[in-house]
Amino acid sequence: MSITLEHVSHTYGAGSPFEKKALNDTSVEIHAGEFVGIIGHTGSGKSTFVQLLNGLVQPTEGTVYVDGTDISQKSDAAMAARHKVGMVFQYPEYQLFEETIAKDIAFGPRNFGLSDADVEERVREAMEFVGLDYKTYADRSPFRLSGGQMRRVAIAGVIAIHPDYLILDEPSAGLDPIGRREIFAEIQRWHKEKGITVILVSHNMEDIAQMADRLLVLSHGDIVLDGKPLDIFSTQQEALHQAGVSVPPVTGVLQYLQQQGLPITDRVHTADEGANVIYQWIRGLDHAH
Ligand code: ADP
Numbered sequence: 001m002s003i004t005l006e007h008v009s010h011t012y013g014a015g016s017p018f019e020k021k022a023l024n025d026t027s028v029e030i031h032a033g034e035f036v037g038i039i040g041h042t043g044s045g046k047s048t049f050v051q052l053l054n055g056l057v058q059p060t061e062g063t064v065y066v067d068g069t070d071i072s073q074k075s076d077a078a079m080a081a082r083h084k085v086g087m088v089f090q091y092p093e094y095q096l097f098e099e100t101i102a103k104d105i106a107f108g109p110r111n112f113g114l115s116d117a118d119v120e121e122r123v124r125e126a127m128e129f130v131g132l133d134y135k136t137y138a139d140r141s142p143f144r145l146s147g148g149q150m151r152r153v154a155i156a157g158v159i160a161i162h163p164d165y166l167i168l169d170e171p172s173a174g175l176d177p178i179g180r181r182e183i184f185a186e187i188q189r190w191h192k193e194k195g196i197t198v199i200l201v202s203h204n205m206e207d208i209a210q211m212a213d214r215l216l217v218l219s220h221g222d223i224v225l226d227g228k229p230l231d232i233f234s235t236q237q238e239a240l241h242q243a244g245v246s247v248p249p250v251t252g253v254l255q256y257l258q259q260q261g262l263p264i265t266d267r268v269h270t271a272d273e274g275a276n277v278i279y280q281w282i283r284g285l286d287h288a289h
Helices: 046-052 076-083 101-111 118-131 146-160 177-194 205-211 229-233 237-242 249-259 271-286
Strands: 001-013 020-031 035-041 062-064 085-088 165-169 195-200 213-217 222-226
Touching: 001 046, 020 046, 020 062, 020 195, 020 222, 035 205, 035 222, 046 165, 046 195, 076 085, 076 229, 085 146, 101 118, 101 146, 118 146, 146 165, 146 177, 146 195, 165 177, 177 195, 177 205, 177 237, 195 205, 205 249, 213 229, 213 237, 222 237, 229 237
Parallel strands: 035 195, 035 213, 085 165, 165 195
Antiparallel strands: 001 020, 001 062, 213 222
C-alpha cells in the first residue's frame, strides 16, 4: 500500500504568460504507515505536491497512484482511491461551509453513505479527537469560532472520514501551543494505533524532528533530500541552507557547541533532549574534577 508518484510534473497556467512549473518530474513512493514531514522554502512546491496526492491538483505529466490506482481517472475505483486521502488545508476557514459544526464535520461521512447513527458516532469521535466538547459545540456555527477552533473543526471534518492517508498542510497555524500539542498528540496516537499514514507540511522543524520518520525537502519543485530527519539535520546543513530551510533551533544550538569543540551529539528529537545532552556534558565535567 502506498501513494506513488511516477514522473509527475505540474505547471500552473501552461501556455500563458504566467506559466509556472511548480513540480518537476518527481518520482517518489510514500509507504502506508509512514509519518512523512515535508519542508521547503515558500514557493518550493509543497502545497502543489500534497494537492497532487488527492487529485485536487492534476499532474500535467506523469501519474499519481493511491494503493495502485491512478487517481486521475473518472472511474469509481479512482474516486474511492481519492477518498482514502484526507487533506487539512492551510486555511481551514475555506474548508468550512455548513451552518453548524456537527453538520460540517458530518459532511464527509454522510457523503460516503453511512447511516445517521454511524455519522453521529464519527462526529463525536472526531470532535473528541480535536478537543471540542460535543454538547458545547455541536450546534454552533463554525463561522463564529476563533481561528484555532476553526482549525480544530476542519481537522475533525477530515478525521471523520477515517482517511488511510492524512495530509496536513501547516496545520498548527492559528493554534495556541497547548492546542497544538494536544492535536499533534492525537495525530501521533492515530498514526501509531491505527497505522494511518501522515504527511505533514510544516515550517516548524522541531515538530518534524519530533514526529516524522521520513523527511522530504523541496526546493524549486524538486525533492532535493529524502531521508531520516535526524540524518538530514545532522549531515546536510549545506543542502538545507541552499534549499532555504534551517535545522531545528535546538539542533542549531548543539551544532554551534560542537563547533566550539564540545564532544556532544546533535541528534535529538526535542528541545528537552537537547537540554539533557548539554546537562549530561556539564555533569561529565563535574565528575572529571
Ligand atoms: P509552497 O507550498 O512551497 O509555498 P506552492 O506549491 O504553493 O509552494 O507554489 C509553488 C510555485 O507555484 C510557486 O512559484 C507559486 O507561486 C506557484 N503557484 C502556486 N499556486 C499557483 C496558482 N494557483 N497559479 C499560479 N501559480 C501558482
